[in-house]
Amino acid sequence: MASTASIISGTQIAAQITEELAAKVSQYRERFNKVPGLAVVLVGDRKDSATYVRNKRKGCEKTGIHSVGFELPAETSEQELLQLIDQLNNDPAINGILVQLPLPKHLSENVIIQSIAPSKDVDGLHLQNVGSLVVKGPAHTPLVACTPSGCIELLKRTGVTIAGKNAVVIGRSNIVGKPVAQLLLANDATVTICHSRTPNIAEVTRQADIVVAAVGKPELVRGDWLKPGAVVIDVGINPVPDASNPRGYRLVGDVHFEEAKQVASAITPVPGGVGPMTIAMLLCNTVRAFETVVVEPALAAEAQNKASD
Amino acid sequence: MASTASIISGTQIAAQITEELAAKVSQYRERFNKVPGLAVVLVGDRKDSATYVRNKRKGCEKTGIHSVGFELPAETSEQELLQLIDQLNNDPAINGILVQLPLPKHLSENVIIQSIAPSKDVDGLHLQNVGSLVVKGPAHTPLVACTPSGCIELLKRTGVTIAGKNAVVIGRSNIVGKPVAQLLLANDATVTICHSRTPNIAEVTRQADIVVAAVGKPELVRGDWLKPGAVVIDVGINPVPDASNPRGYRLVGDVHFEEAKQVASAITPVPGGVGPMTIAMLLCNTVRAFETVVVEPALAAEAQNKASD
Ligand SMILES: NC(=O)C1=CN([C@@H]2O[C@H](COP(=O)(O)OP(=O)(O)OC[C@H]3O[C@@H](n4cnc5c(N)ncnc54)[C@H](OP(=O)(O)O)[C@@H]3O)[C@@H](O)[C@H]2O)C=CC1
Ligand SMILES: NC(=O)C1=CN([C@@H]2O[C@H](COP(=O)(O)OP(=O)(O)OC[C@H]3O[C@@H](n4cnc5c(N)ncnc54)[C@H](OP(=O)(O)O)[C@@H]3O)[C@@H](O)[C@H]2O)C=CC1
Numbered sequence: 001m002a003s004t005a006s007i008i009s010g011t012q013i014a015a016q017i018t019e020e021l022a023a024k025v026s027q028y029r030e031r032f033n034k035v036p037g038l039a040v041v042l043v044g045d046r047k048d049s050a051t052y053v054r055n056k057r058k059g060c061e062k063t064g065i066h067s068v069g070f071e072l073p074a075e076t077s078e079q080e081l082l083q084l085i086d087q088l089n090n091d092p093a094i095n096g097i098l099v100q101l102p103l104p105k106h107l108s109e110n111v112i113i114q115s116i117a118p119s120k121d122v123d124g125l126h127l128q129n130v131g132s133l134v135v136k137g138p139a140h141t142p143l144v145a146c147t148p149s150g151c152i153e154l155l156k157r158t159g160v161t162i163a164g165k166n167a168v169v170i171g172r173s174n175i176v177g178k179p180v181a182q183l184l185l186a187n188d189a190t191v192t193i194c195h196s197r198t199p200n201i202a203e204v205t206r207q208a209d210i211v212v213a214a215v216g217k218p219e220l221v222r223g224d225w226l227k228p229g230a231v232v233i234d235v236g237i238n239p240v241p242d243a244s245n246p247r248g249y250r251l252v253g254d255v256h257f258e259e260a261k262q263v264a265s266a267i268t269p270v271p272g273g274v275g276p277m278t279i280a281m282l283l284c285n286t287v288r289a290f291e292t293v294v295v296e297p298a299l300a301a302e303a304q305n306k307a308s309d
Numbered sequence: 310m311a312s313t314a315s316i317i318s319g320t321q322i323a324a325q326i327t328e329e330l331a332a333k334v335s336q337y338r339e340r341f342n343k344v345p346g347l348a349v350v351l352v353g354d355r356k357d358s359a360t361y362v363r364n365k366r367k368g369c370e371k372t373g374i375h376s377v378g379f380e381l382p383a384e385t386s387e388q389e390l391l392q393l394i395d396q397l398n399n400d401p402a403i404n405g406i407l408v409q410l411p412l413p414k415h416l417s418e419n420v421i422i423q424s425i426a427p428s429k430d431v432d433g434l435h436l437q438n439v440g441s442l443v444v445k446g447p448a449h450t451p452l453v454a455c456t457p458s459g460c461i462e463l464l465k466r467t468g469v470t471i472a473g474k475n476a477v478v479i480g481r482s483n484i485v486g487k488p489v490a491q492l493l494l495a496n497d498a499t500v501t502i503c504h505s506r507t508p509n510i511a512e513v514t515r516q517a518d519i520v521v522a523a524v525g526k527p528e529l530v531r532g533d534w535l536k537p538g539a540v541v542i543d544v545g546i547n548p549v550p551d552a553s554n555p556r557g558y559r560l561v562g563d564v565h566f567e568e569a570k571q572v573a574s575a576i577t578p579v580p581g582g583v584g585p586m587t588i589a590m591l592l593c594n595t596v597r598a599f600e601t602v603v604v605e606p607a608l609a610a611e612a613q614n615k616a617s618d
């Protein structure tokens with residue numbers, strides 16, 4: 001029997017991160033009498049967005065992060081949304097601001113995201129945070145996009161060496177492909193970015209020790225696209241019709257899991273792979289934003305007091 | 310006899326761009342009674358920096374851009390330099406601010422560069438401009454780093470198709486490697502970034518239709534690293550000892566020119582390749598900054614006046 005890939009459980013790793021964060025938050029509560037605060041803004045009534053928002057707020061509950069929800073009607077004006085963000089930017093109890101995307105068409109996502117204070121931009125989408133990731137790298141950029149950092153965290157926590165490896169990223173979106181490529185590069189991989197204009201994509205992907213697929217095409221990446229022993233991170237979440245499922249559909253990744261698992265050394269499942277990590281990294285970012293504004297200055301002040309004793 | 314590569318003359322292409330800019334600037338002078346203004350700030354007395362600054366100001370003269378030089382002593386404090394930049398940020402006659410790098414060690418390049426108004430950052434190094442290049446792409450980012458845009462301009466003006474090609478960038482610095490990779494990606498190449506931690510670099514480079522070398526190692530890239538017919542952009546400028554040269558040294562690129570020219574279909578020489586393009590793109594950026602602040606609003610106002618006639 002051929003050996004099959006080990007399964008990288010995002011569910012388990014995310015649960016572990018959530019526990020670690022809960023311990024930190026509880027320490028901070030005792031020591032500083034404060035906890036991180038996350039504002040979650042939902043505009044309109046998309047069902048999928050409502051589910052995401054609910055899960056994010058559930059994650060806050062589990063970790064002791066204080067979350068505040070804002071549910072605005074679909075016809076909210078840009079002016080009104082900007083006013084809310086301005087208020088949240090100036091609220092010291094709020095360390096992170098998450099505006100759930102996509103927004104209704106009449107609102108400019110770019111204008112809205114750029115109006116969030118970079119220090120509270122827990123989605124890591126503000127141009128200044130994106131620029132900082134490129135120039136200063138993740139070690140000096142407190143807020144990095146959640147799904148990409150989730151991918152890297154999965155690799156690191158399963159002991160995959162990134163440095164010196166060939167990594168191929170399929171997809172170049174601003175929320176996944178480009179930042180995950182930056183993170184792999186900062187971790188010293190040789191990085192190739194493929195997209196819809198890449199002619200020989202199977203061949204390019206076959207060079208990879210690490211494959212990150214963020215395409216949005218069900219099971220695009222076949223077993224024969226993979227080098228034996230490759231590590232596969234499947235970001236895709238694609239509903240495909242399935243009559244045997246009570247909902248009438250099931251979720252599959254961008255990678256053909258059954259085929260890939262015969263060739264890869266390790267692979268993330270869908271669901272239960274990258275998905276749960278996105279929320280875990282959002283909680284991480286919220287705690288990090290709190291640490292930057294509350295914990296680090298407090299510790300620095302303490303150290304100075306001690307020194308001058 | 311084996312056919313050899315055609316030589317991509319950066320000197321000629323830069324001269325052509327300079328001419329085009331001169332024509333534009335002279336039109337703007339007539340029409341708006343204003344010309345673009347560039348402030349060139351040199352701190353300390355490095356000879357190489359003084360030469361670069363002199364060449365940049367010469368470029369301004371050729372195009373009709375008004376340049377103002379500031380030569381500060383090496384012991385200038387961060388405070389003093391920040392004050393000068395603040396003054397230039399607020400000076401409507403100044404559209405671009407160039408602080409020649411490297412700065413003396415006691416000055417933080419990061420602090421200084423981030424203090425330049427993004428709209429006047431003609432070196433394209435402000436985090437907001439770097440982030441914008443990633444997220445919005447070059448078409449929606451007026452100010453992009455000069456050497457990288459020079460590389461792309463060389464490809465475009467010699468009729469090299471970038472879309473769908475395999476591009477390999479050797480080097481991942483913030484001023485060349487990373488932004489040139491972003492630009493190639495935005496132009497629909499499949500992009501691979503190599504660096505000092507890439508183990509199989511010759512093999513990776515041999516996959517490339519387009520090679521950009523920005524390493525700083527004399528003649529690192531040998532003929533047998535190249536796929537026959539590849540296009541080679543050599544960013545490197547490396548002095549190597551040469552007794553036959555009156556100066557005692559000569560400049561070579563990161564590519565072994567004599568070998569590469571037997572294999573490549575086109576190649577940039579050193580000197581006379583990417584070097585002259587860097588200044589041409591700085592002048593371009595200065596004109597673009599002027600257009601954003603002066604020309605576009607004026608044209609918009611004219612259009613509105615006409616509409617309301
Ligand atoms: N697990 C999680 O938490 C998250 C999961 N996702 C999932 O990840 C997937 C990707 O999302 P996102 O990045 O936002 O998607 P986008 O649609 O924004 O980007 C898709 C990218 O894939 C490229 N692409 C499309 N078709 C092909 C093809 N046939 N071959 C190669 N490349 C192709 C596109 O290329 P081009 O640029 O040329 O058009 C584009 O760069 C989706 O399934 C999404 O649901 C997304 C975010 C979070
Ligand atoms: N024409 C022009 O106007 C300009 C020319 N230049 C020239 O371009 C060259 C590069 O400049 P710059 O980008 O600033 O240099 P940096 O030193 O900042 O970056 C060099 C890059 O090359 C990588 N590198 C070093 N050694 C090797 C190796 N043996 N194999 C593969 N990669 C390697 C480094 O990798 P790692 O990150 O792992 O250390 C690094 O990413 C220089 O010669 C410079 O003079 C630069 C700017 C403008």
